[in-house]
Amino acid sequence: MSDLRVRFAPSPTGYLHIGGARTALFNYLLAKQQQGTFVLRIEDTDVERSTQESVDAILDAMDWLGLACDEGPIYQSDRFDLYRQKVQQLIDEGKAYRCYCTSEELDAKREAAMKEGRKPKYDGTCRDRSDQPDAPYVVRFKLPTDRDETTFDDRIKGPITFKHDELDDLIIQRTDGTPTYNLVVVIDDAEMGINLVIRGDDHVNNTPRQVLLYEALGYAVPEFAHVPMILGADKKRLSKRHGATSVMAYQEMGFLPEAMVNYLVRLGWSFGDEEIFSMADLIEKFSLENVGRAAGVFNPEKLLWLNSHYVKTGDAERLAKLLVPFLEAKGLNVNDGPDMVAVVKTLQERAGTMVEMADGAAFYFTDVIEYEEKAKAKFLTADKKDLFATLVAELEKCEVFNEAALEAAFAVIMEKTELKFGKIAQPLRVALTGGTASPSIYHVLEVLGKDVALQRIKAAVTALA
């Protein structure tokens, strides 16, 4: 057990998105690798926007990805007393003060500053006032003046320095008495003993303020590792308009969690020329040193490729279980079809996602085959009558439907009909599956079984044009 303590701290204002999942994953991997502790904290200080529904969605997604936490979830909304106490401490020590400026005034000043090309910062109006008007107030943290810059050494980006005149007195407590993000994140990370903060790039600018807060509160400053953002194909920050950004949306689209994990980790991290990593590999091989510093573009195509890899190589029993809901979503009755594992095995190398697999498996579970228009027109023609008759006659003779028996039967059929294999297989495929693309014809026959197969061939004869 090492003393590494990391955390993932999402705010429950929506689903777990791709970017969040990746930072959660990085945290998880490092914790497991160093036998440290992975804490999950729910940042719900914004009472207005936080919902239990979002918390559940985030928990579900982490569960799906296999990112179990060691501690938590801890809710910040349960800890308001602690935060108030710390705010009071800062006020008592003269490190924070009440500010009576209204948000309207602040907005106006900010806008004016922007317009003049100045950095929009708080002008310190209330910083030195000694009166205590009977009016709503926020509490601001007094920017320390004992030095004029703050530096931290980012584990991914290296040393980063901010001049204090870029900073201002930030609000740590709102008018309604609730604490703000920059304060609580510091208190919680410190109180929870977090010694390495791995989070999104977008927090770099908050970090110097937080360092100052750690110092003001007498806490040890943790290490930081800021991971780059994920962008869409247009190099803009990844958002809904680029497609699905919710992790669980990918589950619904038929992606496997191991593919998502593999994809996410490779976006911005590499290990030589290797592409395929299991969670166990990652726990062994992941390191912050190999995380890139630049933002990366989310590439659904590569995710798909990884997914087909995992579908192809995955355990059929497991995939069979996963496939059921996708089949049911198509309104298919999975109870009176062929053996599900056998079905999966015929489809593994031809399906990119579980949705595709369900599409490809549909014919196994339908009583009445609906023929594709073109397929029917091309292959279910009147001249196929003899062929199908021979097919029925010879297949009837097979005692078992296995590859060896079927091959023997087809040898006879080819001889009797004087047709090449392809000329027989395609019409038969249409009869059996309704279309021209399917798993190997022997496998289809075998999985369907003698009774169903013959029944379908006979039905096709009736449908001959």
Added chain:
RNA sequence: GUCCCUAUCGUCUAGCCUGGCCCAGGACACCGCCCUUUCACGGCGGCGACGGGGGUUCGAAUCCCCCUGGGGACGCCA
């Protein structure tokens, strides 16, 4: 606008710290060929990048500077 970060094929990246092994390697996508009962899988091959300009050096993708591009932050959101 100001500040912070960043920059190798279309995309993810190796290489950069410790200059020469790199007229830059792998993967996805794309194209072609092969395999083949369909669709796929697979195999083989191809296309394709060091953003620009200055330095330093015998020699730079690798070190330094400038420019440009991209991202982020600037909230009583997190």
